[in-house]
Amino acid sequence: MKQVFTLNVNGETYEVLAEPTEPLVKVIRFRVGLTGTKEGCGTGDCGACTILLDGKPVTSCLMLVAQAQGKQITTIEGVAQNGQLHPLQQAFIDHGAVQCGFCTPGMILSAKALLDETPHPREQEVREAIAGNLCRCTGYVKIVSAILAAADNLP
Amino acid sequence: MRCNFYQLTSLQETLGLLAEYGSRAKLIAGGTDILVGIKEETTEVPECLISIGHISDLDGLKYQEGTGLTIGALTKVGELETSAQVREVYPALACAAKTIGSRQVRNLATAVGNVCNASPAADLVPVLLVLEASVKAVGQQGERTIKLEEFFLGPSQTALSPEELVTEISVPPPPNGARTAYMKHSVRRAMDIALVGVAVLARLDSKKQAVEDYRLALGAVAPTPIRARAVEEIILGKPPEENTILKVAQAASELAQPISDIRSSAEYRKEIVKVLVKRASKQALEEV
């Protein structure tokens, strides 16, 4: 039976009516209406649905909406602040790290979680941090260089 | 997914529900295994799904010198990977944790879930086996401690009764001077399931001439992860020489009873057991 869930997404509170077993990714996309979070496989293998849960990257397709209550959710829509792109977003654009764009939101959130913890990662740490975000377009080269460049440009 | 869903904050209530539904209920903490199983139709939708993720009593990763590590039922795999104490005292456990899925999955999946799911390929289990860990099973009738070695009955089958849940894993401190290693073979370097997983705990005597302690566990090569006790004897009391290690590796390979599946043939898995047992043993012994 559907219930009302209170979710905190990007600092705002949303009340949604949903089955408690609905995957979080579907709730974020279709009940909250933030479609920047993508669904590529539904089984936690591709990472397109990555969001930050209390600052940590998780695959939102492997969470039920009920499990997300009381947690702080960050989606791609919450990464830019006050109309200013996050340095990662700017670096992805500048370095040609975005091609089809479908993995990009999840990729940026994984990268953000990395830089939040490790502001100056080595290349290998970057690759490990995004190993759960499959990209089929770029060969990862420009994504890795964008993340390293963003790290250099962090305030 | 059509089922009764409960998300409780009390252990007692959860045990009550478990007593009511028994095997018709499934527990989820992180939920990563069960939700994938349901999606891919390898796991049946249970009549009742109980989320224990909000029972704060079950949380927590605690280490005490002397008694060792306690891994609460809500401890994420990712916490084992990053905890400074785990990395220092149980480096192989941190290493095995790091090989599971993606960072995103490790931030959801729990260590207890990885154990209770009873996958033959569960990465944490071989390490926990050589560390001689045990689990605390709690039901309405009370609680009991089950040695991990006796916990697994088959793929997805454990010694838990349908009314019980695991509240924590206890990992005793490794013997003084012992070193551990975990090695995993998979196609991808990350984001992959073990074709073979090997954990070794080893310790030399005070003169560093003979192997005084040697424990070996294998993953993905039998219906459950196994402690390879019969093989361990080969090297106990002997000098840590290449030849003896090779004998151990050979014996482990013979002991392994892997299956052929889409991921690998049985023959290849046996071959990899040999290689990884050799390498993991050397790492554990040479670092002493």
Place this chain on the structure above:
Amino acid sequence: MDLKVVGKSLTRLDTPDKAVGNTIYIDDMVLPHMLHGMILRSPLPHAKIINIDTSQAKKLAGVKAVVTGADIPDGRHGPFIKDQSALAKGKVRHIGEPVAALAATTRELAEEAVEMIKVDYQELPAVLDPVKALEPDALLVHEDYENYPVVFPGAIRKGNLVSQTIFKEGDLELGLKESDLVLEDSFSTQSAHPTYIEPCGAIASFDAQGRVTVWTNSQAPHLTQIRIFEALLIPMASIRVTGLKLGGGFGGKVEPHVQLVAVALAKVSNKPVKIIQSREEELADTRPRHPAQINITTGVKKDGTLWARKTKLIYDCGAYADDGPGICGFGAMMSRGPYLIPHVHIVGSLVYTNKVGFGAYRGFGNPQTTFAFESHLDMIADKLGIDPVELRLKNTVANGDIQLGGETMASVGIEECIKKVSTSAKWKRANGSSNRGMGIACLQHISGVLSSSAVVKIMEDGSACVQTGVAELGAGQETVLSQIAAEELGLPLEDIRIIMADTDATPYNWGTQGSRATYCAGNAIKAAAADAKAHLFKIAATQLEANPEDLVARDRRVFVKGSPEKGISFRELGILSHWVTGGPAVGSSTFMVEARHTDPKRVLGFPFGAVTAFIFAAQVVEVEVDRDTGQVKLLQAHAAHDVGKAINPLNVEGQIQGGFVQGAGYALAEQLTFDNGKIINANLMDYKIPAATDVPNIVTVIVEEPEPTGPFGAKGVGEPGLVATAPALANAVYDAIGVRIKDLPITSEKILNALKDKQVYV
């Protein structure tokens, strides 16, 4: 020429929206009253449909439409051969074939209801081996095949042989006789899946006039429109297919996926219907690359001169022809490689089996044959004791040489690619002395085939609008094509806006596929821009009292060549145009690679009228092989690609790097595994595409051998990235440990087995 926009690594136009999550992909769209469709697929590889009982499903509240093969017209569709219906009629030919479909108010309900449809089948023996399928008494996958319409003249087909293409040059027997060394080898390649991260999807909606609009992630909306007509017999003028940005395609989204069923359900329910495929449906039921068996015989002179080549290719077609005839024919054509061999006989055959219909995936038949001949070439080099780089350089084609099929090649950069990639990688052979080794492989491909049209409007304010049927797959088509228009018009990139991939709003384009967008659509856009510009020049000539031929457009102005001060701005011309010609200056153009006459003694059964604008590349990889486990580690990768002219160099690099990594996955790990016609690893844990930790940095070298017929000299770059990667890796593994793997993928298990068989080396 002093170029202002072309040749610059300008920021892509589409990426700022993508980086913040604002881009709308098909699954992000929701229409009022929209239903969710679900497809019931065949569980059997080959069976007669005896009965379909939909009554239970229809009874379920919320189910609004159910369709089966009996409910749709008897239309059959296909790009080369009309052999497929939108839903199975009478029999199923592969596991996963759509049998019935329904639409319900929620996706969950649709999932539940679709399981209530009961189908009675009478199972038939399955045809699974393409070689056995060619035997005279083999069961037929399509009994009535020879009566199906085929679009190209001279098709060779019979029984389960879908098509055959033959190329002959010189005298093979003589060539082999004159050779000092004759080597024969057999290779095989697996099926791999494009695995775009965005699943296929569509929303279809009818209006009261009977017009249907289909929003979808199609690489080829104009082809989707045709297939909807063919399969469902809806008049084409009543079909609008409007493409969204794609989350990758790589060939897999060219021919229709869920659009036909979505339209059928929308028609019955009279509501918008959305279908989004699951990842399992993607991997198990949607158009992977053809597995192939390749037998090669090569004759070579002692000094390394390639003298004769015989190739027999068998492509497993699966149950429906799809792009198969084109793929088989093109693969056959590429089988000589970028080398001049005087005596050649190539036979490519495409054979029906009861497997999923294989289709276009990056490379279009070329990766299979290139893996074979580039591996084979290294085996020859080994036998002759010649360095593989040297052997290749000795035999490469050059400007003015004739391609198989008769086309004269005008921009051949292969020699430069080989030289530059060897330098970049510091080419050296290990020859099995360590666990490390280097390998090289080359490739040729095309970028010109069939037709693209374009319209360019210069608006009243002097900005310009481009209309093209090309879709933005993610490869940067929007930006690259805008750069071409901007350069031609003398406008900065920000003055150009492009409308793409809409059958009503943009002119015809034969799909964003075959590495053809930059070359074919680029040519059409450049000519359409020139056409629009000519209108402005006419007006400007009057204003400036000059001849239109003496005018140039630069920096938003038109002026007399050599006298930039004597000019008039686009803005002023735009306003004038409004009063002089009655609106914006509109230019249009169609670019077509015209069919050529071919000599029937040399070319038989080639499905294309002509292909052109050949592209070339060479890749070098270094690997380290673990001799105990057989595991291959990629240490470094270098790729030199001749693209004619890089319109946007940063973008070109991205194409090469992305292609290389797909090639590495194809080479080492990716394999759809079949069990009695069923794909049993249909998830992204068991179908293993490379992750960031599996691949190294990829060093790219852009070679620019200008193509005289290309826009600003440009050719394509989309597919080649992966075509030579597998053989380069196979050759590197051989160099490292002395074992030759001839069937893809090169798994660690195969390497270990080969090492064991070999026992002693060095």
